[in-house]
Amino acid sequence: MTYTFCCKIQEIEGRYVLTFPDIGCGATDGVTVEEALLNAVDCLVAILESIISGDGVIPYPSFISEHPITVALDIDDIIRNH
Numbered sequence: 001m002t003y004t005f006c007c008k009i010q011e012i013e014g015r016y017v018l019t020f021p022d023i024g025c026g027a028t029d030g031v032t033v034e035e036a037l038l039n040a041v042d043c044l045v046a047i048l049e050s051i052i053s054g055d056g057v058i059p060y061p062s063f064i065s066e067h068p069i070t071v072a073l074d075i076d077d078i079i080r081n082h
Contacts, residue, residue: 002072003048003058006065007040009033021063023047040069052078 007018016036017029020043028043030036051058052075 001075002070003044003061004068004070005044005061006063006068007037008063008065009036009067018043018067020044020047020069022059022061023051024059037067037069040067041071044069044071045073048073049078053081 005020005022007020009016009018011017012029015029015031016033017027018036018040019027026043026047028036028039030039048058048071050056052073
C-alpha cells in the first residue's frame with residue numbers, strides 16, 4: 001500500500017527539522033533541506049510501521065505543502081513480523 005503525507009520543514013539552529021503534522025509524532029532533520037527530505041522517507045516508514053503494528057489507525061492526510069513524501073509499505077509483512 002502506498003501512503004503520501006506532506007511534511008513541514010523549519011530551520012532550527014542551523015538544521016532543517018521536518019515533521020508530519022497529520023501524524024502528530026516523529027521528526028527528522030538534516031543539514032540541508034535535501035538531506036532532511038531523504039531522511040523523511042525512513043522516518044515516515046518507521047512511524048507508519050509503528051502505528052500499524054500497534055493496531056493504530058493511520059490518519060487521513062490533510063496537511064498540504066510543497067514537500068509530499070510517499071512511501072510504499074507491505075502491511076501484511078509488517079503485521080506478520082510484529
